[in-house]
Amino acid sequence: MIKQRWETRPLEIWDRAKELRAKWQKSIDNRQHLLAQGNTVESDWSPGFEKYLKIVEDNPVGAFMASKSHSFARRARLASEVRGWGRELCGYVNNCWGAQFLGRDMDGGPFPYRDMCVPFPDVCDQHLKRGQQCMDLSPIPRWGGDMPIYPGERDPKRDEEMIEHRVYCNLKIIADIERIFGIEFDDERFVENIKLREKLSAYGLRISQLMTQVPTPLSAKDLYSFYTLGDLTKLNPEEINDFWKSFVDEVQWRADNRIAAVGGERYRYMEAHPPAWYYLKYYRYLESYGAVCIGSQYSHIMSGTLEVKEDGSLAHRDVTPPADKPIRTREDAVRQWITEARGNRFKDDEYCRKWAITDFARGFKADGAIMALWRCGVGCTLTRKEQALRLSEMGLRVLHCEGSQPGDRTDMDEHGFLDRIDAWMESQGLEKLDDR
Amino acid sequence: MVKEFGAWPETVWASGDRFGGTPVCGTDVGTTSVQAVIMSDGALVAYANLRCGYDFGEAAETALTRALKAAGLSRGDIKTCRATGFGRRRAAFADATAEEITCHGLGARYVFGPDVRTVADLGGQRTKAIRLYDWDRVRDFKISDKCAAGMGRGIERIANLLEIPISEIGERSLSAEKDPEPASTTCCNFMYPETMGLLRQGFREDEYSENDVLAAAMFTVAWRALGTIGKLSPLDIGEISLDGALGFTGGLAKNPGVTKRIERELGLSALPAKYDPRLTGAIGAALLAERDINPR
Amino acid sequence: MYTAGIDIGLENIKIVILKDASVAASLTAPSGGKERGKRAEALYDEALLRAGVSRNGIHRTLATGAGKFDADFADGNIVEEIADAAAARYFLKDASAAVDIGADQTRVVSIGADGAVTETVRNQKCMAGLGLALEYMAERLDFSIEEISLIPPERAEGVTVNDGCPVFAELDALELLNIGVPRDAVAGAVTRMTVVRLNSVLRDKDFPDRNRTVLTGGVAKNRAVTDALKALSGIDFVIPESPEYGTALGAALKAAD
Known part of the structure; x- marks a missing residue:
């Protein structure tokens, strides 16, 4: 029997979240839309084409496959491998596009072949390769959504030029799609979406701020069910706005009443990456030690670009433009949207973004960290070891686990991971609270 | 360290029949095992199969000696000899060498009959997949990467750690209660700790029996083999069309835990072998040796 | 008691x-x-x-x-x-680090002043089974584990096997034998590979103190490995009897x- 330190209760908003997700699924099942390979965040212009086009990301498809069907995911990856795509490619990518080669999706239905590709590169191996299998299959139109990045001190002139470049790229993509597919872009809808995104980012920030509290009202595991709902669900702006408002209200109420996500919370750990989607029960295992995950830079991605202030609180980074700037042309709209010169991805470093791993640890009051060393995909392990050393210097105990990739269940050595968790916890003097 | 469980039995055999023609010899010096066969007039007279130590030449020599003894022949009776396999150049007694793919192709037709079109050689270190025309030639082949090598050796290690005889390990894995995922799909050095790790109690509902543990390991080997076999015919791996029948050769051909899983994933049954399939390469070499003295 | x-x-x-x-x-x-x-x-x-x-x-x-x-x-x-x-x-008495090298696993443990554990490192998967690899390599080369423990890396005389992956290393070793390299040179190369891998795991987090580190585990019985590891890492391991x-x-x- 776990001795509860804090009161807990389940979230009330679960069912609404599930409903929304189901609605989104259905909305792309109808084959009336053109399907695009891409990423909804980087292709935020897509609501402008929403009558005709849907972005279907490969990451969530791959992650979903990883968590729902090992054997189908495995077959998909093999189908990709025997056609020459390396095993070390991202598991998400190989899952999703492997299914393309199989010609069917996880439910047995026909594979939703894409009509175009707008992949975006990133400071990570797999993003550059995303969509290659898709592009390889047939000569569909493809564009490059650039995400320029540079290490070192910020250079305002360079930033300006990078923003120009990205604005140009996106305007061209929109114009090309109009021309090639003969569809009209709805600028009003686009602007509406930008404003919605800014609102959602504010809601997201609130959630992140509330999770810095001890005890945390939400755990990372909870957050996974919500953090993409802003992206994937461009159904009805009012509905989404409404949902997020309710969500924030509920989490605020929990925080005010010190309702914890994990009743035994006595240890807070952070992560660095998408988790092993096929083995989320390790969060439950850690709860038996009274340890709760307060998230990662990845899971807090809804909040936009953050920084930790002098007083330790989280806030939006100052580059976010004021929402009341007038938008008169499509170009204005794109500029409003592209606020960040350098990629706001979560790959490391004081230089790349002003939310370094140590700031994150400080902001969320982390006691420890799990730094996964993934062999491929999603940032690979770029800088993970360096980050671990910096967290170590801060006084956090860091656990490393290894696997292929969050989308690829094999080589995770799940029992070995539990073993390491035991060693990590017990060598910090923490025994299990109950016999799980 | 226990070693006897992973040590598969060495074999010697002789047909005992009278034979005509001129005896020739073929030897396949692999990374892990060596086979020497004596053939005469297209018939198999005798063979020996044993493990390689550090001296490939000596192992080949021993194999030949054992086969000769079983056949009641002496070195002088052998007209000519061909060597193939990883260590073929170390077989000092060979008159010529031949590369393994050709020998496996030729040997496969002998061992499996004329219907064979695809040969999957599942060895101690490497996997080779060979596609044949319906006459005597190799059409295509694929050899496994350096990465994902060592699967056969990996199984020997599992057998020793679990203390289960390697000859039983395959069959027992087919009696698994669970149908576990492969312990790895990348590497045999990841396979063994993850396999052994299944013995650790994870969550209560995750109890693995010994057969389940074996199943996870065998599945790993099978899956990696599919990675090579599948490259021959990159259609939907589930409905892979191998244009005819498949034969397994190499040490793991004797491991139903691996072969049956490959068959299951490919949705077919492999051809039965008329002779010990591990001899395929050596038989192919011997057939080439026969051609040396009887060119067609 | x-x-x-x-x-x-x-x-x-x-x-x-x-x-x-x-x-x-x-x-x-x-x-x-x-x-x-x-x-x-x-x-x-x-x-x-x-x-x-x-x-x-x-x-x-x-x-x-x-x-x-x-x-x-x-x-x-x-x-x-x-x-x-x-x-x-x-x-x-005042050990500040414990290193254990077994058949399967290698661990490095940092010990605080009060004897409590302050940091832990376990080998990454690519380094699993060093002890087992040495045993199997010895067997393949027809050396007893005691014999192979007496063959220093210098015996390799410049011949090397891959030191990033034990699977590649074994293939390399077989290829060396195939081209006629003597078995004790191959043994030396394998020992060198082992020591290189171990040296890297020592550097994963806290680097163990030169004079206050204890080495245990079955592989600590292997003189060739421990001597070479001491030389390469600069750590003067204290190795008990029956480690x-x-x-x-x-x-x-x-x-x-």
């Missing part, structure tokens, strides 16, 4: 019975598979016999190692790192807490 430590490793079971601060008995046997718990129990009874004490005479028994949960006859279990730290302090019992000893010490 008698206590007992049972280390069920991936390859071998090690048992140590302590009478206060002295080893009363120590035994080892192969672990095996699912039956390792039963085997550990039988070995435990044998050790008790050797120590001249009954089960009731043992104050407390703690299990550790990969198979710790299989020792249901033990009073409890602890993680290996805690046992390693206790053992290191036993062998060296394979280190973790079990540590568990027995913790059983007295």
Whole structure:
């Protein structure tokens, strides 16, 4: 029997979240839309084409496959491998596009072949390769959504030029799609979406701020069910706005009443990456030690670009433009949207973004960290070891686990991971609270 | 360290029949095992199969000696000899060498009959997949990467750690209660700790029996083999069309835990072998040796 | 007071019975598979016999190692790192690091001033099974483990095997034999590979102190490896006699807490 330190209760908003997700699924099942390979965040212009086009990301498809069907995911990856795509490619990518080669999706239905590709590169191996299998299959139109990045001190002139470049790229993509597919872009809808995104980012920030509290009202595991709902669900702006408002209200109420996500919370750990989607029960295992995950830079991605202030609180980074700037042309709209010169991805470093791993640890009051060393995909392990050393210097105990990739269940050595968790916890003097 | 469980039995055999023609010899010096066969007039007279130590030449020599003894022949009776396999150049007694793919192709037709079109050689270190025309030639082949090598050796290690005889390990894995995922799909050095790790109690509902543990390991080997076999015919791996029948050769051909899983994933049954399939390469070499003295 | 430590490793079971601060008995046997718990129990009874004490005479028994949960006859279990730290302090009063190199796993444990564990490192998967790899390589080269322990890396005379992956290393070794490289040169190359891998794991987090580090585990019996590792890392490891019992000893010490 776990001795509860804090009161807990389940979230009330679960069912609404599930409903929304189901609605989104259905909305792309109808084959009336053109399907695009891409990423909804980087292709935020897509609501402008929403009558005709849907972005279907490969990451969530791959992650979903990883968590729902090992054997189908495995077959998909093999189908990709025997056609020459390396095993070390991202598991998400190989899952999703492997299914393309199989010609069917996880439910047995026909594979939703894409009509175009707008992949975006990133400071990570797999993003550059995303969509290659898709592009390889047939000569569909493809564009490059650039995400320029540079290490070192910020250079305002360079930033300006990078923003120009990205604005140009996106305007061209929109114009090309109009021309090639003969569809009209709805600028009003686009602007509406930008404003919605800014609102959602504010809601997201609130959630992140509330999770810095001890005890945390939400755990990372909870957050996974919500953090993409802003992206994937461009159904009805009012509905989404409404949902997020309710969500924030509920989490605020929990925080005010010190309702914890994990009743035994006595240890807070952070992560660095998408988790092993096929083995989320390790969060439950850690709860038996009274340890709760307060998230990662990845899971807090809804909040936009953050920084930790002098007083330790989280806030939006100052580059976010004021929402009341007038938008008169499509170009204005794109500029409003592209606020960040350098990629706001979560790959490391004081230089790349002003939310370094140590700031994150400080902001969320982390006691420890799990730094996964993934062999491929999603940032690979770029800088993970360096980050671990910096967290170590801060006084956090860091656990490393290894696997292929969050989308690829094999080589995770799940029992070995539990073993390491035991060693990590017990060598910090923490025994299990109950016999799980 | 226990070693006897992973040590598969060495074999010697002789047909005992009278034979005509001129005896020739073929030897396949692999990374892990060596086979020497004596053939005469297209018939198999005798063979020996044993493990390689550090001296490939000596192992080949021993194999030949054992086969000769079983056949009641002496070195002088052998007209000519061909060597193939990883260590073929170390077989000092060979008159010529031949590369393994050709020998496996030729040997496969002998061992499996004329219907064979695809040969999957599942060895101690490497996997080779060979596609044949319906006459005597190799059409295509694929050899496994350096990465994902060592699967056969990996199984020997599992057998020793679990203390289960390697000859039983395959069959027992087919009696698994669970149908576990492969312990790895990348590497045999990841396979063994993850396999052994299944013995650790994870969550209560995750109890693995010994057969389940074996199943996870065998599945790993099978899956990696599919990675090579599948490259021959990159259609939907589930409905892979191998244009005819498949034969397994190499040490793991004797491991139903691996072969049956490959068959299951490919949705077919492999051809039965008329002779010990591990001899395929050596038989192919011997057939080439026969051609040396009887060119067609 | 008698206590007992049972280390069920991936390859071998090690048992140590302590009478206060002295080893009363120590035994080892192969672990095996699912039956390792039963085997550990039988070995435990044998050790008790050797120590001249009954089960009731043992104050407390703690299990550790990969198979710790299989020792249901033990009073409890602890993680290996805690046992390693206790053992290191036993062998060296002010030890600040414990390194254990076994058949499967390599661990580096940082020890604080009060003897508590402050940091832990376990090998990454690419380095799994160093002890096993050495044993299998010795067998392949027809050396006993004692013989291969006497062949220093210098014997390789410039010949190398891949030091990033043990699978590649084995293939390389076979290829060397194939081209006629003598087996002791190959053995030297394999030893060098092992030492290079070990040196890298030592640098994962806290680098162990030159003069205050204890080395245990079966591989610590291999002179060729330990001499070369000392030279390469610059750490003057303190290596106890019968180092394979280190973790079990540590568990027995913790059983007295």
